[in-house]
Amino acid sequence: MPVDTPTRQDPFATLNDEQRAAVEHGVGVAGRIEAAPPLLVIAGAGTGKTMTLAARVARLVLAGADPQRILLLTFSRRAAHEMARRAGRTLHAALGFGAAQPAPALPWAGTFHGIGARLLREYASSIGLAEQFTILDRADAEDQMGLVRQERGLASTEKRFPMKGTCLAIYSRVVNACLGVDDVVRDLYPWCLGWESELKGLFRAYVQAKQQQQVLDYDDLLLYWQHMMAEPALAAAVGARFDHVLVDEYQDTNRLQAAILHGLRPDGRGLTVVGDDAQSIYGFRAAEVRNILDFPARFDPPARVLTLDRNYRSTQPILEASNAVIALAAERFTKNLWSPRGGERPRLVTVEDEAAQARFVADDVLVRREGGLRLKQQAVLFRTGHHSAALELELTRRNIPFVKFGGLKFLEAAHVKDLLSVLRWVQNPRSRLAGFRVAQLVPGIGPAAARKLLDAMEQAADPVAAMQAFKPPAAAAAAADWPAWIAASDTLRHGTWPEDVALAARWYQPHLERLHDDAAIRAGDLAQLARLAGGYPDRERFLAELTLDPPEATSDESGAPHRDEDYLILSTMHSAKGQEWTAVHVLNVVDGCMPADMATGSAAEIEEERRLLYVAMTRAKQHLTLMVPQRFHVTQQRQYGSRHLYGALSRFVPPPVATLFDQPAPAADEGRPPAGAQPLPAVDLMARVRQGF
DNA sequence: GCTCAGGCTCTTTTT
DNA sequence: GAGCCTGAGC
Numbered sequence: 001m002p003v004d005t006p007t008r009q010d011p012f013a014t015l016n017d018e019q020r021a022a023v024e025h026g027v028g029v030a031g032r033i034e035a036a037p038p039l040l041v042i043a044g045a046g047t048g049k050t051m052t053l054a055a056r057v058a059r060l061v062l063a064g065a066d067p068q069r070i071l072l073l074t075f076s077r078r079a080a081h082e083m084a085r086r087a088g089r090t091l092h093a094a095l096g097f098g099a100a101q102p103a104p105a106l107p108w109a110g111t112f113h114g115i116g117a118r119l120l121r122e123y124a125s126s127i128g129l130a131e132q133f134t135i136l137d138r139a140d141a142e143d144q145m146g147l148v149r150q151e152r153g154l155a156s157t158e159k160r161f162p163m164k165g166t167c168l169a170i171y172s173r174v175v176n177a178c179l180g181v182d183d184v185v186r187d188l189y190p191w192c193l194g195w196e197s198e199l200k201g202l203f204r205a206y207v208q209a210k211q212q213q214q215v216l217d218y219d220d221l222l223l224y225w226q227h228m229m230a231e232p233a234l235a236a237a238v239g240a241r242f243d244h245v246l247v248d249e250y251q252d253t254n255r256l257q258a259a260i261l262h263g264l265r266p267d268g269r270g271l272t273v274v275g276d277d278a279q280s281i282y283g284f285r286a287a288e289v290r291n292i293l294d295f296p297a298r299f300d301p302p303a304r305v306l307t308l309d310r311n312y313r314s315t316q317p318i319l320e321a322s323n324a325v326i327a328l329a330a331e332r333f334t335k336n337l338w339s340p341r342g343g344e345r346p347r348l349v350t351v352e353d354e355a356a357q358a359r360f361v362a363d364d365v366l367v368r369r370e371g372g373l374r375l376k377q378q379a380v381l382f383r384t385g386h387h388s389a390a391l392e393l394e395l396t397r398r399n400i401p402f403v404k405f406g407g408l409k410f411l412e413a414a415h416v417k418d419l420l421s422v423l424r425w426v427q428n429p430r431s432r433l434a435g436f437r438v439a440q441l442v443p444g445i446g447p448a449a450a451r452k453l454l455d456a457m458e459q460a461a462d463p464v465a466a467m468q469a470f471k472p473p474a475a476a477a478a479a480a481d482w483p484a485w486i487a488a489s490d491t492l493r494h495g496t497w498p499e500d501v502a503l504a505a506r507w508y509q510p511h512l513e514r515l516h517d518d519a520a521i522r523a524g525d526l527a528q529l530a531r532l533a534g535g536y537p538d539r540e541r542f543l544a545e546l547t548l549d550p551p552e553a554t555s556d557e558s559g560a561p562h563r564d565e566d567y568l569i570l571s572t573m574h575s576a577k578g579q580e581w582t583a584v585h586v587l588n589v590v591d592g593c594m595p596a597d598m599a600t601g602s603a604a605e606i607e608e609e610r611r612l613l614y615v616a617m618t619r620a621k622q623h624l625t626l627m628v629p630q631r632f633h634v635t636q637q638r639q640y641g642s643r644h645l646y647g648a649l650s651r652f653v654p655p656p657v658a659t660l661f662d663q664p665a666p667a668a669d670e671g672r673p674p675a676g677a678q679p680l681p682a683v684d685l686m687a688r689v690r691q692g693f
Numbered sequence: 694g695c696t697c698a699g700g701c702t703c704t705t706t707t708t
Numbered sequence: 709g710a711g712c713c714t715g716a717g718c
Contacts, residue, residue: 076707113708138708146712155713163703163712218708252707285707384705446695473694548708574706598705612706 011055011093019048022306023055025272033063036244038268038303040295044276044337045322045618046313046580050079053248053274054086057106058094060244067091069241071264072109074248075282077549078405079578083248084109108242112257114548116221119228119238127228130214132540134428135547139412141217142168144433148205154198162192162199171203175219176286178255212458213431222256229263239264249578250275250295254286268299278326279615281574283608284599309336313580315343318624321660322617325652330607337618346617346624348589348653348661353631358394361585361627365400365568368583368623375401379569379581381616383593388570391587401567405575411546415512415522419529422504424543426492429463441511442472442481449473464493498533498542505530573616584620587627589613594650613652626653626661 015023026036043049053072061067072087074080088103095104108115117135124131136144146164154161162170170192173184181200185192192199210216216224229235245265247253250273253261265271273295280289296302311319316339323336351357365378382388388404395402411417418441425434432454439450453470460466467489472482488507492500505526512526513519536542569581588594595609617624628649649658 111708160702160713165703165711221708282707284705386705444695448694572706596705608706 011058011090015052015055016048016310018306018308018310019052019055022052022272022308023059025056025304025306026270027059027063033060033065033243036270036272037301038265038295038299039272040250040292040303040305041272041274041308042276042292042305043274043308044311045279045615046311046337047308048310048312049274049276049308050083050086050248050578051090052308053083053246053272054090055094056272057087057244057246058090061091061104062094065243067104067106068108069243070106070108071115071242071245072106072248073112073115073245075111075252076249076575076577077111077114078575079249080109080111080114082578111548112253112260113218113221116225116260117216117544117548120216120221120224123228123234123238126234127224129224132428133214133216134424134431134543135221136210136215136217136433137411137547138168138218139417140215140433143437144209144215144217145171145202145206147432147436148209149202152198152202152205154202161195162189166192167199167202170199171206172219173286174203175223176254176256177288178259209432213433214428215431215433219256222260226256226260226263229260235263235266239266242270244270244272247271247273248275249279251277251280251289251292252282252285252287253291254288255291256286258288258291262298268303271303278329278611279577281577281608281612281615283604309338311337311339313621314339314618314624315341315622317343317345317660318617318620318622321346321624321657322614324657324660325610325617326614328652328654328657329610330603343622345660345662346620346626348626348628348649348658348663350628350630350649350663352629354390354588354629355394357587357627357629358391361391361587362394362398362400364585364625365583366398373582375566375568377582378584379571379576379579379619380585380587381571381573381576381619382587383573383596383612385572387587387593391570395568401565402570403567405569405571413522413525415508415516416525416529418511419501419504419508419526420543420546422489422492422508423500423539426489426504427539427543429457429467432458438485441508441515442485443514444473444481497538498530498536500539501530501533573612576619577615580619580621582621583623583625584616585625585627586613586616589626589628589650589653591648591650594652610652613650 012020012023022039022041025039027033041049041052043052057070057072060070072083074083084106087106087109091106092101092103097103110118120127120129121131121133123129124133142164145168149155149161149164149167166189170181170184170189173179173188174181177184181203182196185196185199210220229238242264245261247261252275261271261273273292275292277289277292280287280292283289296305314322314337319337319339327336349360351360361380365375365380368378369375380388380391385404392402392404411420418437421434421437424431425438428434435454435457436447436450439445439453440447445453449472453467456470457463457466468486470482484507488503492503495503505523508526509523512522516522532546533542536545571579573586586594594613595606599605599609617626653661
């Protein structure tokens with residue numbers, strides 16, 4: 001990926017042979033598009049995958065393809081943004097546009113879920129879907145599942161029934177993997193065996209409840225789309241809108257998404273998929289690595305396969321260490337990455353504990369910045385959102401600005417959900433979920449009264465009238481508070497956007513203060529929500545798009561740094577995919593964190609964790625540091641609550657692999673004896689502890 | 694019928 | 709350490 005030297009005139013000049021073959025595939029000698037058979041590009045980390053895809057889009061447009069008729073699908077929002085940006089820029093250059101001219105738009109670039117939502121809205125009337133459907137995020141979907149679970153008396157069974165989150169996880173798996181409830185429970189949720197028929201009933205009721213309220217959850221966006229593509233007339237209509245379909249991160253797609261693609265392009269013509277099986281890290285979301293492996297043989301004649309293994313991102317020493325990590329994978333499909341660029345070896349740094357780790361990383365980051373490397377070119381990666389807690393404290397203490405990606409909770413905070421529910425209920429009075437939440441904010445109204453109210457609204461032809469006619473329980477407080485809600489909701493129904501948000505917040509304010517001690521801090525989030533609202537044309541779009549495209553990053557309470565400011569990147573490994581930085585620190589490369597203790601249930605899960613470490617390592621261009629705290633705090637342990645664990649270096653870095661790293665002797669921090677600079681044996685301490693019981 | 698305390702289970706990564 | 713359920717007290 002010769003990003004190092006972008007050529008303005010000819011974005012194709014710097015392609016290597018394999019990249020060029022991928023870019024030119026299906027474009028005939030005369031420069032016109034011929035019938036392009038299906039194409040699979042196996043692209044290792046840092047081999048210019050996104051650039052190649054962007055160049056292919058540009059090439060297709062130059063050859064006469066209409067940008068409006070190119071469908072560009074990716075898995076994550078971050079990848080979608082990056083892809084749209086790069087494709088637009090390459091196209092801009094390829095067309096020889098001047099600096100003042102805006103890049104040509106690619107209206108159909110987005111995530112599967114986002115594009116699905118758009119298509120469903122457009123075809124809503126022909127598939128019996130309400131056009132103004134709203135989208136439930138996962139927390140909402142869980143709450144909805146919880147409501148149905150309760151209604152069906154599954155909350156108080158003698159032997160405990162799976163919790164709402166587990167129920168939704170099973171349901172989601174069933175939908176995304178196109179499997180039966182029995183199979184999923186048997187293979188993945190064995191502790192729920194015996195509840196299969198109750199689960200099936202629950203899921204039927206859950207689906208019915210969603211349809212009644214005109215809401216879709218994330219999975220529905222794919223599921224309804226797939227059903228749409230299974231209907232020949234609709235499939236033909238939708239398929240005819242696109243001449244080219246390009247899919248990025250194909251190794252992360254699941255069976256449902258594969259079915260959608262198949263419906264969209266049954267013979268594979270005009271279909272290009274790009275991916276890397278070594279970076280498949282979404283198995284927990286039913287990603288199906290077989291999708292990419294079996295792709296060629298799906299078609300007759302089979303799809304063309306091109307492989308990119310020349311790495312343009314990292315130095316050879318970093319690649320050697322990364323290759324060594326992935327080489328130990330049980331199954332291995334791709335070749336080694338290579339690069340002519342030399343450089344320093346990656347480091348394996350042992351520190352005493354998490355606090356020392358935070359200090360070390362902060363020191364290191366500042367040293368690099370002094371050396372001229374901007375903070376934005378440095379990233380710290382970790383397995384789960386809370387692993388960065390100690391580091392965040394340290395960074396705040398030292399006034400080092402940072403932005404954190406992944407593990408985001410803004411939309412899940414109770415007060416944010418409350419305010420959004422107010423808006424959602426006004427938008428869609430049939431939404432039981434929003435109503436259930438809002439009604440119970442009124443003192444004196446609990447689950448029972450709320451249910452009565454919602455039942456009345458559901459029966460009524462005019463739910464709003466039913467709400468206004470509702471007589472709240474005689475409890476004294478309700479007398480004053482209920483009419484206040486009726487008045488507020490009435491104003492909101494006829495309000496103006498985006499002032500509505502402030503109005504709703506004003507109604508909510510006394511409840512916020514009553515319910516939360518830290519109301520002042522939370523009020524700040526609500527103000528943030530009001531600001532965000534200004535970026536959307538109306539309430540409907542706001543509610544629909546916020547769920548699919550929530551604010552991406554959180555930072556410390558000083559608020560998100562300005563775009564032009566410099567800040568350090570903190571990110572979960574999952575959110576880091578597709579990104580690259582000059583210097584990367586990986587935290588907690590310790591058994592129990594990497595692999596995560598939660599993910600050591602099966603060999604397949606452990607393999608996925610290995611790929612995850614590989615993904616993290618291959619983000620680094622020049623400097624890579626794996627951190628190994630010898631003692632770290634575990635909050636999520638079974639019986640005992642929080643405690644310390646003495647961790648061993650991750651099993652993914654056994655001694656032979658560790659020799660590929662520099663291992664600086666730990667600074668004799670606080671007079672401690674310099675603990676083992678020699679590679680530690682990979683001991684599965686966690687398993688031993690478990691077996692002790 | 695509402696609310697709060699106490700005892701229990703489950704705990705990740707993303708759309 | 710949070711979420712969920714139950715049961716006591718208002």
